[in-house]
Amino acid sequence: MATQPIPQQGTLEQQLVQLVSERLLETQPGFNADSNLYDSGLDSMAIMQFLILIEEEYGVALPEGELTRQNFSTVRSVAGLVRARISPSA
Amino acid sequence: MxxxxxxxxxxxxxxxxxxxxxxxxxxxxxxxxxxxxxxxxxxxxxxxxxxxxxxxxxxxxxxxxxxxxxxxxxxxxxxxxxxxxxxxxxxxxxxxxxxxxxxxxxxxxxxxxxxxxxxxxxxxxxxxxxxxxxxxxxxxxxxxxxxxxxxxxxxxxxxxxxxxxxxxxxxxxxDGVDEPCDVKEPVRPEMTFQEKIKKTKAAVYRLEDLAKIGAPSLAGPRPRRGRGHYQVITLSAEDSAKLNARVEGMAGALFPMTFYVACAARAHDRVFQHRGKQHKGYVVSVPVQTRKRGARGPLFHNQVSIFFFSAVREALGTIEAATAAMKQQFAEMTRGRLDESFLVVLEMMMRLPSWMFMKVVRWQFKGEMCSFFHSHTGAFAPEMIEFAGAKITNAYHLPCLATPPGTGLFFCEREGQVNITLTWREGCLSDEERRLMLEQTMEDLFGEPRPDLIP
The missing domain is CATH 3.30.559.10 (Chloramphenicol acetyltransferase-like domain)
Structure with a gap:
């Protein structure tokens, strides 16, 4: 499956918010990059699906050591992880 | 409608x-x-x-x-x-x-x-x-x-x-709150017959692989009529915190389910070993939700698919190895969309009469369905604090139990306290075996024997 280039942080956050809302979680109105994903129902299965979607969309596999609750608490922090895989200074 | x-x-x-x-x-x-x-x-x-x-x-x-x-x-x-x-x-x-x-x-x-x-x-x-x-x-x-x-x-x-x-x-x-709560159901894509056949392949290949391992159960393939038994152990907040830290260290913070499947497999293996039986491994079917997480509904219908995990002998030596094996399978099955594939298999069987449906299900495993029942359902209704004016102090499921397989080990959590539910059908587990199973469970949960937690 062809992957797309990783956009800038803001655009990536928007894309991930859309992906989460459409494919993973029943999000409430006002859901944004800073909303708590666990409060929105994120669980093991949804996280694994999220990881695989990121891999398929952007070609980025997040390393095991970065799969922490804190790192997956918001779309913004996940977007930061994805950006950091291509640009450590991002 | x-x-x-x-x-x-x-x-x-x-x-x-x-x-x-x-x-x-x-x-x-x-x-x-x-x-x-x-x-x-x-x-x-x-x-x-x-x-x-x-x-x-x-x-x-x-x-x-x-x-x-x-x-x-x-x-x-x-x-x-x-x-x-x-x-x-x-x-x-x-x-x-x-x-x-x-x-x-x-x-x-x-x-x-x-x-x-x-x-x-x-x-x-x-x-x-x-x-x-x-x-x-x-x-x-x-x-x-x-x-x-x-x-x-x-x-x-x-x-x-x-x-x-x-x-x-x-x-x-x-509480007098009467709002819509059953409005959204997962939408399944329309597929042609050819597309459906293609989609079933992942599940069919998976089942073929698992059939080589077999799904031995403690009850055996013959149905039994005995009474169902249930034992619920609620861990203290302190023990639950210790356990969660251990799970995080082994399965990672995000995939506790893989640790609990491994734990249930090793607990059953301990009883089989006590009976002098060395099986190639076990098959466990774990329900996975197809609802969108965070939704208030849908309340009705079975909104699930199944992941079939295998626990082969080589992976059962330690809880660490068993957890790693389950985690790898979890990733592979999610990546392969096994949940969707299995639903298409079921869809193609919908017209079968019930008796024939079960024959097909049990045929693959020579009369068995799986080696044991298991689920880790995470937090039980975390949004509920009270019920009709009373505060909720604990919550768990007592799952129905059929033979085969006749036994099940389930885990859930309520406000930071872990509940362990062991279920067995009369005649499938002796009292000594029940104790052995719980001993192994506690040892894996805490990394050391905990006889104080076994009733």
């Missing part, structure tokens, strides 16, 4: 419902009761029964599927729900008090032990006076001043998550 006549509507069943229909029929034919599970919430005091009664009446009016009957269309042979448009009876409510309790529930019937009562209710049909209820609620006043509410529900209509959502809905109706 199509209207069949003035007093009845037709509601289509969902794909996973057909498996549950076949399983319920299998239990009925082999005289094991029906596929009924209980969801228990423990309360700090008695709930307000005066609020519960009208709430249960409103519940059935709002969700008439609760009194639906399963039929088959004579042309397509597809099952469907026949649902009355205006049901006039509320969900049955049973009131009980344990011998030695304060007796505040004056209308209640006295019983010796709560757990025995609950086991008896699970073996009884849910029908009342010819009405095909698919759930009932029982309130039991305990001798310790506490109380429990038990929602008994048919797996024909709801799954475990649906039961939690239904309890939350009853709670809302008790």
């Amino acid at each position: 199509a209207t069949a006549d003035s007093g009845v509507t037709r509601v289509p069943v969902r794909v996973a419902d057909c498996f549950l229909l076949a399983h319920d029929d299998f239990m009925r034919r082999t005289r094991q009761g029906r596929h009924i599970t209980q969801s228990i919430i423990e309360l700090d005091r008695l709930p307000d029964v005066a609020r519960l009664r009208p709430a249960l009446a409103r519940l059935v009016k709002k969700h008439p599927l609760l009194v639906g009957r399963l039929r088959r269309d004579w042309k397509t042979w597809l099952p469907y729900w026949e649902v009355p448009t205006a049901p006039d009876r509320g969900l049955p409510l049973g009131l009980w008090r344990e011998r030695g309790s304060a007796g505040v529930l004056t209308e209640a019937t006295e019983v010796a032990k709560t757990m025995e009562l609950l086991q008896d209710i699970m073996t009884q049909p849910l029908e009342v006076e010819g009405i095909h209820f698919k759930a009932r609620l029982d309130i039991v006043e305990g001798r310790d001043g506490g109380c429990c509410a038990a929602l008994s529900w048919s797996h024909l209509l709801i799954d475990g998550k649906g039961a939690e959502l239904l309890l939350a809905e009853i709670g809302r109706l008790c």
Whole structure:
């Protein structure tokens, strides 16, 4: 499956918010990059699906050591992880 | 929803419902009761029964599927729900008090032990006076001043998550909150026959691989009629915190389910070894939700698919190795969309009569279905704090138990406390084996023997 280039942080956050809302979680109105994903129902299965979607969309596999609750608490922090895989200074 | 006549509507069943229909029929034919599970919430005091009664009446009016009957269309042979448009009876409510309790529930019937009562209710049909209820609620006043509410529900209509959502809905109706909560169902893509065949391949190949391992169960493939037994162990907040830290170290913070599957496999293996049996491995089917997470609904239908995990002997040496193996399979099955593939397999079997459906399911594993039942359902209804005016102090499921496989080990959590539920059908597990299974479970959960936690 062809992957797309990783956009800038803001655009990536928007894309991930859309992906989460459409494919993973029943999000409430006002859901944004800073909303708590666990409060929105994120669980093991949804996280694994999220990881695989990121891999398929952007070609980025997040390393095991970065799969922490804190790192997956918001779309913004996940977007930061994805950006950091291509640009450590991002 | 199509209207069949003035007093009845037709509601289509969902794909996973057909498996549950076949399983319920299998239990009925082999005289094991029906596929009924209980969801228990423990309360700090008695709930307000005066609020519960009208709430249960409103519940059935709002969700008439609760009194639906399963039929088959004579042309397509597809099952469907026949649902009355205006049901006039509320969900049955049973009131009980344990011998030695304060007796505040004056209308209640006295019983010796709560757990025995609950086991008896699970073996009884849910029908009342010819009405095909698919759930009932029982309130039991305990001798310790506490109380429990038990929602008994048919797996024909709801799954475990649906039961939690239904309890939350009853709670809302008790509080006078009457809002839509069953509006969205997962949409499955339309597929041509060829696309469906292609889509089934992942699940079929997976099942073929698993058939080489086999799915030996402690009960063996022959159905047994004995009574169901349940043991619930609630860990303290301190022990639960220790356990969660250990799970995080082994399975990672985000995938605790893989640790618990490994734990259940090793606990069963310990009993098999005690019996002098060395199997190649085990197969365990783990339900996975197809609801979008965070949704208030849908309450009804079985909104699940299945991941089939294998636990081969080489991976069972340590809990660490077993967890790593489960984690790898979890990633592979998610990546391969095994959950979607398995649903398409079920969809293609929907027209089969129930007896034939079960023959197909059990054929692959030579009469077995899986080696044991297992689920890790995470936090139990975390959005619920109170129920009809009483504070919820604990909550867990008592899953229905059929043979085969005859045993099950389940985990869930309520406000930071982990509940372990061991279930077994009479004759499938001796008392010594039950103890061995729990010893192994505790050892894996805590990394050291914990005889103090085994009743």
